[in-house]
Structures are given as structure tokens and as C-alpha cells.
Amino acid sequence: MNIVILGSGNVAAVLGRKLRNAGHEILQVYGRNASAASELAYELDTESANYTSLISGAGDVYLVAVSDTAIAPLAADLRLKGKIVVHTAAAVPMEVLRGVTDNYGVFYPLQSMRKQQEKIPELTIYTEASNDKTKKVLDQLAGSITANPVHTANLDKRSKLHVAAVFVNNFTNYLFDLAESFCNREGVAFKELLPLLQNTVERLKDESPSRMQTGPAARGDQDTIRRHQEILKDYPEQLSVYNFLTEALMKHC
Structure with missing residues (x-):
């Protein structure tokens, strides 16, 4: 799949490595911190952007891997109609992305992650989606980067x-x-x-x-x-x- 990563911190880095190692194409890394976004993009052999207006429209899945409090402000600036857009937070409802696209959800990795780790940790991933089509794609994506079972989990769980x-x-x-x-x-x-x-x-x-x-x-x-x-x-x-x-x-x- 073609993936756009929105974020340049720990979760973005670890998931980016996992996805790239699994054969997915990282089209772009977006981050407000231009230096951090550029550094991660260089590692993942892709391009970076630090303005939402420059976010690529060619992705299949857009992975919002920013802090919990930054998800809503970022979502307010995104318009990705028809695209699959998910965040990676445990305690944020998936509906925060409702205005971005009809195909939204959650891709939550239950793991402690630091971008400085040399060994990429094993992940257990929990997904939730606004529709069956999106859920199927998220489960396939999760299954491609972990040998652990992929679980469904709503906000409460x-x-x-x-x-x-x-x-x-x-x-x-x-x-x-x-x-x-x-x-x-x-x-x-x-x-x-x-x-x-x-x-x-x-x-x-x-x-x-x-x-x-x-x-x-x-x-x-x-x-x-x-x-x-x-x-x-x-x-x-x-x-x-x-x-x-x-x-x-x-x-x-």
C-alpha cells in the first residue's frame, strides 16, 4: 500500500520502519517540525512536507501519528475525501477524523516505542473503522507488520x-x-x-x-x-x- 505518515515522533518512526520493512511504500512524511520530518523521511527514503497544503493526495492510507492533543487541530486542516485516514491514539475517538473523510478509523499499536531503539519491537495492533471496507484494509495492513493477532477495539476498550x-x-x-x-x-x-x-x-x-x-x-x-x-x-x-x-x-x- 501507499502510505502517508503524518507525524515524525516515536510512533511515526517505528510504524514507518515496520511498514517499509513489510514492503509498503512510504510516499511522504508530514510534520510541523521540518527538521524532524526531513530526518525521518530521509531514513524512510521518501519526501517530507511541513505544510498541510503540501500533503500528497496519492496515498492509500494516511496514518496520523501525532500527540493526542494535536490530532483534532491537524484533522481540521485536512481534506482527504475518499482516502483512508486513521490515528494511532488509544484515548481519542475515531470520530475526530469524521470531517476529513468518510473512511476513517484507528490503528492503535499497544507498545512502548522510542525512535532511538535499534531493535524494532513486536506490536499488538487494535483497529476500529467507520465502515467495513476501511476495517478490512486496516486489518490487512496491521497483519502485514505483526505476527500477533490483530484485535478490534472501540474507544472504551x-x-x-x-x-x-x-x-x-x-x-x-x-x-x-x-x-x-x-x-x-x-x-x-x-x-x-x-x-x-x-x-x-x-x-x-x-x-x-x-x-x-x-x-x-x-x-x-x-x-x-x-x-x-x-x-x-x-x-x-x-x-x-x-x-x-x-x-x-x-x-x-
Whole structure:
């Protein structure tokens, strides 16, 4: 398919690479930041534009991969009658694109993406569309860039998945950051924790998290908890999080 990518950030870059590697033609990259759009276009061997009036009309699918708050203002400047136009956001209704074309929808990749990543991550893609024709095209497009099943998800489901994703990805990464900072100051190698993390993730494939919890809070081991708190006395942020999560776990377990 001939694809026009509207956006030049993380999602635009990763999806652009995936689509190009799958044999699709990236006709153009549009972005308000001319430098970023030009850089991504160069990588994808295509042209760039930084004015909506210069967006190509020759695309089959227009992928709006910009921030949630930027979708509506961009859509207000687009007129792509008859074209398939989709955004990639979890928590934005597809109807924000209704004025652009009759063939609109959502192409939501559930994954943490950074354009600096050397290895392109595997994606799980959720689609929604204004009509069956558009849905079929989006599902085919999604299936061409992922080996995972392609799912249908309306705004309600996508929003709930996004909330859950914040817990399993953003919040856990914050904890990794706190742990790494502590390790660095204490002369401990954070990477020595990776086998533990990898084992936890592997077990999640077959077990419920509710059956996997271990540690001093789950055991009610007050002596160990006090020793940990003493070690963390010079780390107010880590200690605050430790105390909050320990209390929450003791109530939960």
C-alpha cells in the first residue's frame, strides 16, 4: 500500500520502519517540525512536507501519528475525501477524523516505542473503522507488520487497555529508575537484577500475578521491612514509594 505518515515522533518512526520493512511504500512524511520530518523521511527514503497544503493526495492510507492533543487541530486542516485516514491514539475517538473523510478509523499499536531503539519491537495492533471496507484494509495492513493477532477495539476498550498499560509499563519503569538510581549510588550493578526481572516476565505468560507475589510485605516480615527502611533513610523518594507499596501489599495479600 501507499502510505502517508503524518507525524515524525516515536510512533511515526517505528510504524514507518515496520511498514517499509513489510514492503509498503512510504510516499511522504508530514510534520510541523521540518527538521524532524526531513530526518525521518530521509531514513524512510521518501519526501517530507511541513505544510498541510503540501500533503500528497496519492496515498492509500494516511496514518496520523501525532500527540493526542494535536490530532483534532491537524484533522481540521485536512481534506482527504475518499482516502483512508486513521490515528494511532488509544484515548481519542475515531470520530475526530469524521470531517476529513468518510473512511476513517484507528490503528492503535499497544507498545512502548522510542525512535532511538535499534531493535524494532513486536506490536499488538487494535483497529476500529467507520465502515467495513476501511476495517478490512486496516486489518490487512496491521497483519502485514505483526505476527500477533490483530484485535478490534472501540474507544472504551482502548482506554482501559491504556490504563492497564500505564501500570505494567510506565509505573514499573519508574520503579526500575528508582532502583537503578539507588544501585548506582550504592555501588551495586543494576544489571544484576535482570535475571530476576526476566524470570518474572516469563512466569507471567503462564501464571496470574495474584499467585506470584513474594517478599517481606507478602509475608508480613516486619524485621526485614525495618532493615530496608533503614537502608533507604537517605533516599526520601525511594523510601516514600517503598512505604506506600509495602503498606498496599500488606493490605492486598
